[in-house]
Amino acid sequence: MNETTILVATLALVSFGCGDSSSGGTGGTGGEGSAVAVTIQFAAKVGMADFECGEIYDNVGANSTSLQLDDFRFYVQDVELKNAGGDYVPVELDTEANIWQIENVALLDFEDCSELGNPEMNGVVTGTVPEGSYEGLRFVMGVPFDLNHDNPAVAPPPLNLTSMHWNWQGGYKFLRIDSGNIMVNQSNWRMHLGSTGCDGDAQAGGTTMCSNPNRVEVDFETFDPENDTVIADFAALVEGAPLDINQEETPVGCMAGPTDGDCAPLFDNLGLPFDGSEPDVQQFFSIE
Amino acid sequence: MKHLTHILILLPLILGAGCGDSDTASSSEAWVWDLPDTVPEPRVPEDNPMTAPKVELGRFLFYDKKLSGNQTQSCGTCHLQELAFTDGLAQAEGSTGQIHPRSSMSIANAGYAASLTWANETVVLLERQALVPMFGEDPVELGMANMEDELLRRMRDDERYPEMFAAAFPDQADPINLDSITKAIAAFQRQVTSFKSPVDRWQQRDLTALNESEQRGMALFFGGTNAAGVEDAFECFHCHGGFLFSQSSDDAGQVFNQKFFMNNGLYNLDEDGSYPPGNEGMYEMTGDPLDKGRFKPPSLRNIAVTAPYMHDGSIATLEEVLDHYARGGRLIESGPNAGDGRNNPNKSALLNGFEMTEQEKQDLIAFLRALTDDELLNNPAYSDPFAE
Numbered sequence: 106m107n108e109t110t111i112l113v114a115t116l117a118l119v120s121f122g123c124g125d126s127s128s129g130g131t132g133g134t135g136g137e138g139s140a141v142a143v144t145i146q147f148a149a150k151v152g153m154a155d156f157e158c159g160e161i162y163d164n165v166g167a168n169s170t171s172l173q174l175d176d177f178r179f180y181v182q183d184v185e186l187k188n189a190g191g192d193y194v195p196v197e198l199d200t201e202a203n204i205w206q207i208e209n210v211a212l213l214d215f216e217d218c219s220e221l222g223n224p225e226m227n228g229v230v231t232g233t234v235p236e237g238s239y240e241g242l243r244f245v246m247g248v249p250f251d252l253n254h255d256n257p258a259v260a261p262p263p264l265n266l267t268s269m270h271w272n273w274q275g276g277y278k279f280l281r282i283d284s285g286n287i288m289v290n291q292s293n294w295r296m297h298l299g300s301t302g303c304d305g306d307a308q309a310g311g312t313t314m315c316s317n318p319n320r321v322e323v324d325f326e327t328f329d330p331e332n333d334t335v336i337a338d339f340a341a342l343v344e345g346a347p348l349d350i351n352q353e354e355t356p357v358g359c360m361a362g363p364t365d366g367d368c369a370p371l372f373d374n375l376g377l378p379f380d381g382s383e384p385d386v387q388q389f390f391s392i393e
Numbered sequence: 394m395k396h397l398t399h400i401l402i403l404l405p406l407i408l409g410a411g412c413g414d415s416d417t418a419s420s421s422e423a424w425v426w427d428l429p430d431t432v433p434e435p436r437v438p439e440d441n442p443m444t445a446p447k448v449e450l451g452r453f454l455f456y457d458k459k460l461s462g463n464q465t466q467s468c469g470t471c472h473l474q475e476l477a478f479t480d481g482l483a484q485a486e487g488s489t490g491q492i493h494p495r496s497s498m499s500i501a502n503a504g505y506a507a508s509l510t511w512a513n514e515t516v517v518l519l520e521r522q523a524l525v526p527m528f529g530e531d532p533v534e535l536g537m538a539n540m541e542d543e544l545l546r547r548m549r550d551d552e553r554y555p556e557m558f559a560a561a562f563p564d565q566a567d568p569i570n571l572d573s574i575t576k577a578i579a580a581f582q583r584q585v586t587s588f589k590s591p592v593d594r595w596q597q598r599d600l601t602a603l604n605e606s607e608q609r610g611m612a613l614f615f616g617g618t619n620a621a622g623v624e625d626a627f628e629c630f631h632c633h634g635g636f637l638f639s640q641s642s643d644d645a646g647q648v649f650n651q652k653f654f655m656n657n658g659l660y661n662l663d664e665d666g667s668y669p670p671g672n673e674g675m676y677e678m679t680g681d682p683l684d685k686g687r688f689k690p691p692s693l694r695n696i697a698v699t700a701p702y703m704h705d706g707s708i709a710t711l712e713e714v715l716d717h718y719a720r721g722g723r724l725i726e727s728g729p730n731a732g733d734g735r736n737n738p739n740k741s742a743l744l745n746g747f748e749m750t751e752q753e754k755q756d757l758i759a760f761l762r763a764l765t766d767d768e769l770l771n772n773p774a775y776s777d778p779f780a781e
Binding site for chain 2: 219259267272380
């Protein structure tokens with residue numbers, strides 16, 4: 106909270122990466138006082154327990170299953186804080202010192218034991234906002250469309266992790282939680298979420314729309330960036346979902362396929378429509 | 394993204410520095426396609442021009458088991474040249490032993506596919522498609538997920554590759570990267586073309602190219618009247634027409650989107666048009682019940698050497714394929730897949746069944762066999778450089 110010296114100009118230099126074709130629009134934090142550093146804390150939990158990679162958790166899901174969890178990662182985009190006037194202000198992400206962030210997307214990584222992961226972990230989003238007081242938070246779990254459908258083979262960190270790629274539909278897994286080891290054909294349960302129903306246009310060189318974007322909108326009216334932590338709770342994600350039962354001949358767990366009924370309760374808990382449903386707001390994320 | 398864009402205005406001078414993304418046409422001579430006059434050139438992405446060194450690198454990568462996590466498989470494991478780059482299996486088997494729901498497709502003329510793989514309209518570029526078998530997790534194919542650094546290490550440590558990558562990507566200071574791997578493999582695949590079958594020679598006015606049975610079969614294929622007196626009885630070319638013998642084609646001059654998926658009545662599990670779970674075609678992408686059983690009609694080129702047939706390899710021979718279409722859909726009397734595909738509500742309106750004499754059947758099969766391009770199966774330029 107004391108790195109107030111990060112200059113807008115410095116951020117600008119760093120944010121400018123290779124292969125980024127986005128342009129247009131205006132914005133920025135200049136002109137209304139100095140930008141101050143802000144850190145948004147995230148944590149992964151399973152009910153009351155902190156998430157520990159490789160740990161077995163009891164009594165999860167509709168059938169009180171015991172499950173070992175081996176992966177827990179997700180992307181967030183468009184992190185915004187609500188100021189005293191009730192306006193949402195974008196957090197300009199620190200993409201220089203923080204390799205977990207690029208443009209307006211960040212990877213939160215709570216695994217250090219997955220055979221498809223890495224030892225490094227990240228539980229924060231860092232950036233700057235105009236000086237002021239903030240009392241609310243909103244963000245989206247996902248990767249912005251342009252980045253999501255750009256060439257992943259040239260993507261910068263944190264988009265260059267092939268275990269987070271979602272190549273069958275283009276783009277990235279916005280969320281991956283795994284139990285088991287797919288490399289030895291042993292998968293107990295997993296949730297991989299990304300956009301589905303994406304088109305492909307050879308003339309345009311790629312995807313122009315996805316019928317199921319599957320980005321999760323998260324909005325907390327009350328949030329104190331100094332003291333609060335955003336909790337991603339596996340138990341809340343799988344509430345009502347029978348984890349010991351899998352729809353026949355579908356991937357174990359949910360790979361976001363629109364025909365995989367195992368996804369229905371999970372999508373509901375994420376506030377995402379599934380097979381025409383009209384879900385309530387997401388309950389995966391909460392504030393503590 | 395809009396939050397950062399003000400920055401771009403401030404720093405125009407830095408633009409372009411160090412962004413070695415575009416391997417613009419290098420100094421080497423222009424690529425010459427080996428194509429007959431009857432066939433257009435394939436679409437080539439601007440950022441991946443064809444060059445001989447790149448194609449040769451792509452050939453090595455395509456056949457190199459270093460591209461699988463456990464180094465047991467290469468792309469060529471499921472795409473064998475002698476089988477027109479298929480594997481003869483009903484369903485492919487990945488490097489960890491996981492069985493793929495689908496049958497390996499030929500890569501011959503893949504550079505012309507309007508969409509790649511059996512039922513996925515998202516994947517339209519060979520460069521992107523290459524990432525699916527390498528890094529896909531469901532199913533695991535080459536099993537390279539999370540091993541991208543290891544893959545690049547294997548390339549750098551190889552005695553051959555550093556030089557080959559440098560030759561293929563001369564504009565790049567550090568050419569061994571994931572992007573150049575996918576580009577080289579795509580360039581190799583793009584030039585694996587197959588237009589030298591007897592039918593091609595016939596279309597180029599070599600009247601000795603097809604015998605009488607093959608000619609009769611060709612006439613029936615392209616809308617001829619059958620012995621029962623029905624005009625265009627077989628309707629083959631409506632889905633399998635054009636230079637690819639698949640309507641799902643694209644090329645450098647094509648301005649229309651020709652992606653094409655249809656239901657050919659293989660299954661009807663519940664009178665609702667359902668296909669066996671886990672293999673339901675476009676429905677798996679869209680969730681729209683009308684997409685149940687919709688798959689891309691594959692090219693019929695080299696079809697005689699790519700058995701078994703259909704997306705799941707569930708028909709063993711060409712004779713049985715014709716019987717299936719003659720009936721207007723497949724009847725499965727018992728078992729988990731029981732149902733009459735003829736009544737599938739999503740079935741293409743073109744598949745109404747037809748009467749077919751034994752002679753007509755043999756003529757059609759003779760024609761289909763004449764779509765085999767022996768040069769494709771034997772061309773050293775497409776062959777496995779590691780095979781000795």
